[in-house]
Amino acid sequence: MKVKIFVEFAGKLVRMAKVSGFWIFSEEELTVKDLIEKIEKEKGVKIAEDPSTVILVNGCSIEKLDVKLRDLDKVVITPFSIGG
Amino acid sequence: MFGYMGKILRVNLTHRKVAFETLKEEVVKKFIGGRGLGAWILWNELFPRLDPFGPENKLVVSVGPLAGTKAQGAHRIMVQFKSPLTGTYFRSLSGGFLGAELKFAGYDAIVIEGRAENPTYIYICDDNVEFKDASVVWGMTTDAVTDFIRDETDKNARIITIGPAGERLVRFAAIVTDTMRTAARGGGGAVMGSKNLKAIVVRGTGKPKIYDEEKFDELVKEQIEKIRKGRAFESLHNLGTSMATYPEYLSGCFPTYNYRQEELPNIEVFKPENLAKYIVKHYGCYGCMLRCGKLFKVSEGPYAGVVCEMPEYETYWALGGNLGNTNVESIIYANMLADTYGLDTISTGVAVGFALELYEKGIISKCETDGVKLRWGDPDVIPELVKKTALRIGIGNILAEGVKRAAEIIGRGAEKYAIHVKGLELPGHDPRRAKSRGLSMATSPIGASHTIGGGVAYEERGVPYKGVRVDPFAAEGKGEMTIITQSEHAAIETGIMCLFVGMDMELYSKMLYAATGVDEFKNSNNILLVGERIFNLERAFNVREGFDGRHDRMPERIVKEPVPRSAPSKGQIFEEETLLKDYYNACGWDERGIPTGKKLAELGLEDVVKGLVF
Numbered sequence: 001m002k003v004k005i006f007v008e009f010a011g012k013l014v015r016m017a018k019v020s021g022f023w024i025f026s027e028e029e030l031t032v033k034d035l036i037e038k039i040e041k042e043k044g045v046k047i048a049e050d051p052s053t054v055i056l057v058n059g060c061s062i063e064k065l066d067v068k069l070r071d072l073d074k075v076v077i078t079p080f081s082i083g084g
Numbered sequence: 085m086f087g088y089m090g091k092i093l094r095v096n097l098t099h100r101k102v103a104f105e106t107l108k109e110e111v112v113k114k115f116i117g118g119r120g121l122g123a124w125i126l127w128n129e130l131f132p133r134l135d136p137f138g139p140e141n142k143l144v145v146s147v148g149p150l151a152g153t154k155a156q157g158a159h160r161i162m163v164q165f166k167s168p169l170t171g172t173y174f175r176s177l178s179g180g181f182l183g184a185e186l187k188f189a190g191y192d193a194i195v196i197e198g199r200a201e202n203p204t205y206i207y208i209c210d211d212n213v214e215f216k217d218a219s220v221v222w223g224m225t226t227d228a229v230t231d232f233i234r235d236e237t238d239k240n241a242r243i244i245t246i247g248p249a250g251e252r253l254v255r256f257a258a259i260v261t262d263t264m265r266t267a268a269r270g271g272g273g274a275v276m277g278s279k280n281l282k283a284i285v286v287r288g289t290g291k292p293k294i295y296d297e298e299k300f301d302e303l304v305k306e307q308i309e310k311i312r313k314g315r316a317f318e319s320l321h322n323l324g325t326s327m328a329t330y331p332e333y334l335s336g337c338f339p340t341y342n343y344r345q346e347e348l349p350n351i352e353v354f355k356p357e358n359l360a361k362y363i364v365k366h367y368g369c370y371g372c373m374l375r376c377g378k379l380f381k382v383s384e385g386p387y388a389g390v391v392c393e394m395p396e397y398e399t400y401w402a403l404g405g406n407l408g409n410t411n412v413e414s415i416i417y418a419n420m421l422a423d424t425y426g427l428d429t430i431s432t433g434v435a436v437g438f439a440l441e442l443y444e445k446g447i448i449s450k451c452e453t454d455g456v457k458l459r460w461g462d463p464d465v466i467p468e469l470v471k472k473t474a475l476r477i478g479i480g481n482i483l484a485e486g487v488k489r490a491a492e493i494i495g496r497g498a499e500k501y502a503i504h505v506k507g508l509e510l511p512g513h514d515p516r517r518a519k520s521r522g523l524s525m526a527t528s529p530i531g532a533s534h535t536i537g538g539g540v541a542y543e544e545r546g547v548p549y550k551g552v553r554v555d556p557f558a559a560e561g562k563g564e565m566t567i568i569t570q571s572e573h574a575a576i577e578t579g580i581m582c583l584f585v586g587m588d589m590e591l592y593s594k595m596l597y598a599a600t601g602v603d604e605f606k607n608s609n610n611i612l613l614v615g616e617r618i619f620n621l622e623r624a625f626n627v628r629e630g631f632d633g634r635h636d637r638m639p640e641r642i643v644k645e646p647v648p649r650s651a652p653s654k655g656q657i658f659e660e661e662t663l664l665k666d667y668y669n670a671c672g673w674d675e676r677g678i679p680t681g682k683k684l685a686e687l688g689l690e691d692v693v694k695g696l697v698f
Contacts, residue, residue, distance in 0.1 A: 083397030
């Protein structure tokens with residue numbers, strides 16, 4: 001099943017990858033882990049090993065990377081932050 | 085005493101007298117310090133139903149037992165009083181440098197009572213306490229008065245002060261510390277204003293003695309390592325709480341348009357890389373490696389030349405998204421005005437949002453707004469309303485009363501748009517997005533505060549609770565988690581620890597024991613019990629003032645209007661009845677939300693039972 005995922009960087013990843021938002025296309029179903037591997041390869045950034053990074057899928061924080069993505073999901077990769 | 089200075093300074097402004105009192109060992113064992121000490125003093129010394137603006141109200145400024153030591157994030161001050169905004173017990177906190185200095189001057193707390201005949205400031209230098217004439221500095225903004233008083237006393241003195249808003253008794257006027265940090269919420273600044281007290285100036289030359297210096301140093305090293313490895317270290321260090329603005333919007337926590345939660349166009353302006361460009365300097369509080377404070381500069385456009393402290397997350401929300409304002413430079417400017425006039429940005433922003441919605445709905449018109457057209461997102465009108473509120477000009481004179489009273493004054497159905505609990509305006513965290521956080525805001529002893537507890541880690545950061553992942557939208561089973569986190573907060577605030585350093589109960593217990601040598605602090609369960617004791621004492625204070633479960637209520641909008649925007653919380657409401665019933669049960673309170681005599685006795689508060697009529 002083809003999927004199209006919109007990925008957005010916030011914070012230091014924008015500086016490192018020199019891109020803010022982009023689409024990732026896949027001919028087959030993707031998990032968050034698959035997506036991260038694809039992004040790391042295509043954009044030359046480290047995400048999985050960085051504990052200060054948070055992954056939001058459609059606004060929900062993801063703790064486990066085996067979550068399956070759906071077509072047109074929005075994935076935001078942002079620094080872990082605290083508001084207050 | 086180790087850790088503590090063992091002394092409380094009592095200042096009577098009416099009689100211009102000071103007294104030095106010994107900090108009692110039994111009080112330390114039961115309440116540790118900071119929030120516990122202040123709550124105990126207010127319970128014992130404030131008679132019920134007194135006027136918060138009367139001379140009989142008291143202001144307790146306290147520090148924790150680790151302040152002035154090598155510990156990280158332990159040097160904040162707490163200000164406690166009966167609030168003119170809520171009519172409840174209140175506690176407000178501030179970072180900065182004054183906490184450590186107060187300890188160096190030899191005090192664990194200052195109790196301010198009475199009312200000065202003329203504008204006054206207090207200059208404390210160790211045991212020497214002077215009442216100084218503040219008539220020249222009365223009317224000055226917080227930055228101007230700080231500079232002026234330092235010239236007049238000691239250039240290295242640490243200062244808390246109020247601005248024109250506090251002098252005018254704006255009910256959410258703030259207390260500003262060294263122009264950099266603020267005990268903002270609840271109207272402590274107005275209480276100082278009502279006492280004709282412009283500032284407290286502190287200089288000290290002593291330092292606390294540590295019970296087991298070697299062990300304490302080892303624990304501080306452990307604390308530093310934990311902070312450095314913490315997930316939030318990098319983002320707080322780089323951009324402070326600004327970093328949270330964009331992700332909080334995406335996750336649905338960040339409310340918009342006076343909590344209507346409609347989509348906010350142009351939200352990308354709040355992305356961290358856009359906010360970081362305003363930084364010209366990083367700074368931190370005393371004894372804190374996070375250095376989450378940032379100095380911002382605006383170089384271009386209509387707000388060019390503004391240099392001020394960075395708006396915090398809550399301020400981007402309150403003076404930004406909550407008002408439909410995505411002009412970051414307007415928010416920076418409005419934030420500067422709030423800081424220099426001495427206002428709480430959260431309550432100010434909610435009051436302005438209330439006015440914007442009333443105008444939109446036709447409940448108020450131009451004739452009540454001094455001819456100004458009020459529109460969502462107007463970058464020029466919003467700072468103007470901040471100034472009018474601080475100075476009580478025109479519509480600002482009504483907004484300065486807080487949204488609860490403002491709605492009563494205006495009438496015509498305005499109450500429906502007043503977003504508060506117990507009179508305290510809600511912060512930038514939608515209760516419909518995380519039900520334990522919302523439940524904590526509803527039941528908090530000070531009104532809708534986001535820093536009093538709630539299962540934030542479990543609901544919003546994915547930490548399992550008792551081994552199980554928590555659904556943030558579920559209403560069932562949130563009572564126990566909420567009272568436990570509220571008790572933990574109260575326990576950690578006995579040391580007035582900054583929440584950002586992420587202190588856990590085990591380490592806190594060890595550090596307390598190494599610093600003080602008090603046997604009761606060895607056991608972290610005992611520390612947690614102290615937290616629950618404090619939380620119940622604060623509740624009892626409010627019960628004595630006439631508050632109960634009827635006041636633990638969210639605004640109609642939160643309870644009845646489902647979130648419309650396409651965030652994860654779309655369609656959610658706040659299931660008040662289910663949440664409160666479960667919570668009171670978990671607390672050991674009766675169905676009216678009143679702590680039972682049995683519960684208070686279990687917590688060692690037998691004397692408090694006698695002060696309540698059941």
